[in-house]
Amino acid sequence: MSYKMTRDIIKNSLVQKIEELSGQNVFDCYQCGNCSSGCPVVDYMDIMPNQVLRLAQLGATEDILNSETIWICSACLQCSTRCPKGVEVAKVMEALRSINLRKRIGTLDPKKIEIEDLQNLPPIALVGAFRKLTG
Amino acid sequence: MKRIGVFICHCGINIKGTVDVEKITEEIADYPGVAYIENYIFMCSEPGQKLIRDVIIEHKLDGVVVAACSPTLHETTFQDALEEMNINRHQLEVANIREQCSWVHTDIEESTRKANLIIKTAIEKLKLNESLTPIFAPLTKRTLVIGGGIAGIQAALDIADGGYEVLLVERNPSIGGHMIQLSETFPTLDCSQCIMTPKMVAINKHKNIKLYANSEIESIEGFFGNFKVRIKRKPLYVDPDKCTLCDDCTAVCPVVVPSEYDEGLTWRKAIYIPFPQSIPATFTIDTENCLGFNPIACTKCQDACEPDAINYDMKPETFEEEIGAVIVATGFDLNPVENMAEYGYGKYPDVLNGLQFERILSATGPTGGEMFRPSDGKVPKEVVFIQCSGSRDPERHLPYCSRICCMYTLKHAKLYKHKVHDGQPYIFYIDIRSGGKRYEEFVQQAVSEDGIVYIRGKVSRVYREGEKMIVHGMDTLTGKKIEIEADMVVLAMGIIPSADTDKLVNILRLNTDENGFLVEAHPKLRPVESIQSGFYLAGTAQGPKDIPDAVSQASGAAAKVLALMSNDEISHSPIVAIVNEDLCSGCGICVDTCPYGARELDIIEKIATVNDVLCEGCGACISVCPASAAQQKNLTDEQIFNMIRIYTNA
Numbered sequence: 001m002s003y004k005m006t007r008d009i010i011k012n013s014l015v016q017k018i019e020e021l022s023g024q025n026v027f028d029c030y031q032c033g034n035c036s037s038g039c040p041v042v043d044y045m046d047i048m049p050n051q052v053l054r055l056a057q058l059g060a061t062e063d064i065l066n067s068e069t070i071w072i073c074s075a076c077l078q079c080s081t082r083c084p085k086g087v088e089v090a091k092v093m094e095a096l097r098s099i100n101l102r103k104r105i106g107t108l109d110p111k112k113i114e115i116e117d118l119q120n121l122p123p124i125a126l127v128g129a130f131r132k133l134t135g
Numbered sequence: 136m137k138r139i140g141v142f143i144c145h146c147g148i149n150i151k152g153t154v155d156v157e158k159i160t161e162e163i164a165d166y167p168g169v170a171y172i173e174n175y176i177f178m179c180s181e182p183g184q185k186l187i188r189d190v191i192i193e194h195k196l197d198g199v200v201v202a203a204c205s206p207t208l209h210e211t212t213f214q215d216a217l218e219e220m221n222i223n224r225h226q227l228e229v230a231n232i233r234e235q236c237s238w239v240h241t242d243i244e245e246s247t248r249k250a251n252l253i254i255k256t257a258i259e260k261l262k263l264n265e266s267l268t269p270i271f272a273p274l275t276k277r278t279l280v281i282g283g284g285i286a287g288i289q290a291a292l293d294i295a296d297g298g299y300e301v302l303l304v305e306r307n308p309s310i311g312g313h314m315i316q317l318s319e320t321f322p323t324l325d326c327s328q329c330i331m332t333p334k335m336v337a338i339n340k341h342k343n344i345k346l347y348a349n350s351e352i353e354s355i356e357g358f359f360g361n362f363k364v365r366i367k368r369k370p371l372y373v374d375p376d377k378c379t380l381c382d383d384c385t386a387v388c389p390v391v392v393p394s395e396y397d398e399g400l401t402w403r404k405a406i407y408i409p410f411p412q413s414i415p416a417t418f419t420i421d422t423e424n425c426l427g428f429n430p431i432a433c434t435k436c437q438d439a440c441e442p443d444a445i446n447y448d449m450k451p452e453t454f455e456e457e458i459g460a461v462i463v464a465t466g467f468d469l470n471p472v473e474n475m476a477e478y479g480y481g482k483y484p485d486v487l488n489g490l491q492f493e494r495i496l497s498a499t500g501p502t503g504g505e506m507f508r509p510s511d512g513k514v515p516k517e518v519v520f521i522q523c524s525g526s527r528d529p530e531r532h533l534p535y536c537s538r539i540c541c542m543y544t545l546k547h548a549k550l551y552k553h554k555v556h557d558g559q560p561y562i563f564y565i566d567i568r569s570g571g572k573r574y575e576e577f578v579q580q581a582v583s584e585d586g587i588v589y590i591r592g593k594v595s596r597v598y599r600e601g602e603k604m605i606v607h608g609m610d611t612l613t614g615k616k617i618e619i620e621a622d623m624v625v626l627a628m629g630i631i632p633s634a635d636t637d638k639l640v641n642i643l644r645l646n647t648d649e650n651g652f653l654v655e656a657h658p659k660l661r662p663v664e665s666i667q668s669g670f671y672l673a674g675t676a677q678g679p680k681d682i683p684d685a686v687s688q689a690s691g692a693a694a695k696v697l698a699l700m701s702n703d704e705i706s707h708s709p710i711v712a713i714v715n716e717d718l719c720s721g722c723g724i725c726v727d728t729c730p731y732g733a734r735e736l737d738i739i740e741k742i743a744t745v746n747d748v749l750c751e752g753c754g755a756c757i758s759v760c761p762a763s764a765a766q767q768k769n770l771t772d773e774q775i776f777n778m779i780r781i782y783t784n785a
């Protein structure tokens with residue numbers, strides 16, 4: 001299926017929302033891939049961090065919001081540190097998570113966590129999950 | 136017998152790595168004529184040259200063989216060293232044991248054997264070398280510049296400002312070239328016409344410049360420093376002195392043809408002025424389309440012309456001028472877009488090439504600088520630019536990169552966005568090449584701030600659906616197949632040498648590369664000269680380049696010419712043909728063979744003669760002479776046979 005591009009799709013309201021929440025200009029990215037090459041969890045992602053930026057440039061916001069990548073991201077800020085154009089990729093990831101969380105997508109309900117998991121998970125993972133998944 | 140010194144260079148490990156220099160030194164030490172032999176790490180270094188100078192005195196040498204790199208590199212270095220010691224520079228021979236031996240072989244034993252033979256041939260040649268002095272000839276201190284684009288104009292102005300006369304020959308009715316067609320220039324976005332027209336006016340007013348517009352080179356004869364050129368000026372059919380530029384003629388002319396200046400986007404009449412700022416400022420008649428050459432058919436413009444400036448009976452004029460040097464600045468054309476059928480050029484009026492889009496952007500263009508598309512005059516809201524259209528495509532189109540398209544396309548997209556704020560430019564690209572000063576910043580700023588979307592991939596096809604041009608492409612960064620319904624498509628066509636460059640090159644006897652661009656004498660160290668003495672290159676005739684590079688090269692060529700013109704005479708190599716009058720039967724075969732017109736027949740004496748200044752020492756006449764009467768100085772038959780004998784006896 002071809003991806004039909006129009007001027008309305010480029011910089012659509014969701015792209016503008018991402019830019020507003022993250023404070024980043026996604027068009028600054030020139031696709032060098034330094035963010036992805038430095039990411040410690042890139043192997044577990046379905047799309048790479050640089051592709052997240054690229055899809056945002058093309059206005060393909062659905063592809064990003066439905067990706068596993070934004071949840072795999074551990075916000076370690078490697079990407080933001082490495083970016084030669086000063087794009088804070090981690091902030092873009094955070095913005096994407098926020099957009100989903102505000103729609104109540106991907107939130108974590110503490111009551112639904114299995115007691116066994118609660119006993120086995122390291123406390124820092126739980127803190128991280130609450131921090132990331134409760135909007 | 137001459138006392139010959141042999142110096143073998145290691146060239147670091149370039150020679151020593153594959154040639155056993157110690158072994159050769161021993162082997163050649165006893166060769167007849169060798170008075171001294173030595174090997175050294177770098178003969179071209181100052182200590183290396185000093186070694187030669189010291190040994191010349193110590194061992195009373197009267198000839199030197201340096202076994203080293205190609206003579207094109209250091210022959211003059213060593214000749215100068217000999218001359219310092221009052222030995223004639225022609226008593227030096229260079230044995231090339233690097234390019235012709237060590238670099239091309241790997242077997243040490245075999246390459247050592249070959250280097251030994253190469254050195255011995257050089258010794259044999261040197262034994263019979265005569266001491267010669269350069270030939271001097273007068274210099275005509277006038278320069279011919281061919282091509283009135285930015286490169287030709289810059290070169291002409293620089294030379295004229297230096298105080299020497301220039302003839303500027305332009306094929307078209309006006310100078311200005313392609314630069315005068317451009318809207319704004321990257322990366323500063325200054326108006327092309329605003330920076331070009333002052334230079335055009337300066338050409339017209341300069342006391343040292345004679346402008347031949349509407350003219351072409353018919354022939355060139357002579358030699359470096361003293362050429363005779365025949366320039367054919369096509370008639371304008373309008374007397375520039377009488378023409379008041381009132382424009383009454385075009386109003387009555389019934390013939391309309393596509394305008395060259397507007398790249399076919401508008402029409403002009405058969406009598407026309409190319410553009411308002413034309414230099415020379417005059418109307419002209421296009422003979423191919425005018426009906427007036429049949430007086431029964433039409434004389435409307437002549438009837439309308441109040442100052443009576445129009446004359447259908449003007450004839451072409453031929454001028455013969457004497458010049459000392461030539462700068463070739465014949466420029467470029469865009470690769471013909473007919474070749475790009477897959478992008479619908481020629482079929483769809485809204486598929487344009489880069490120069491046509493320049494005209495639409497230009498304030499003097501067909502839309503007065505407003506952004507309208509050609510088919511229906513609507514404002515295009517989505518515009519697709521396709522870079523590398525027919526470039527970097529060795530299978531089907533041009534194999535090379537035209538260097539300017541990345542930047543001009545970006546400029547187009549940017550200027551489009553300036554005119555249509557809610558419009559969306561898309562640029563399909565394979566790579567973005569922004570190597571010039573401030574070019575990368577120009578790109579980054581456009582992408583970050585102007586909302587120009589770059590899509591990495593080539594477009595496979597363009598076709599029309601209703602009012603839209605459907606563009607099928609690819610974004611290889613995401614793997615998405617892209618489809619855009621565009622209102623207009625602009626093809627970034629590459630550059631090819633301007634039409635008829637091949638014919639001019641034949642007249643001037645210059646070399647071109649496989650793509651038809653003129654070849655420089657050395658790609659790095661002599662980029663503004665042709666290998667043929669007296670010819671210099673400037674601008675896109677030598678290869679694709681942008682305005683700053685074309686201007687730099689033009690000024691560089693002008694500096695070379697000015698250096699030449701500051702001499703009162705030119706010197707010429709004394710390695711020329713000579714005739715043994717006792718053996719010459721006057722058959723004249725040499726006269727027909729000589730490519731330089733240096734051989735003539737003395738009818739009274741019935742012998743062939745040599746014009747030393749014209750002779751380039753190519754040896755063609757010597758090889759065809761049936762009586763062996765023609766010989767080359769310092770490369771006589773005897774020398775050549777002695778050299779061959781080294782190999783046959785080996």
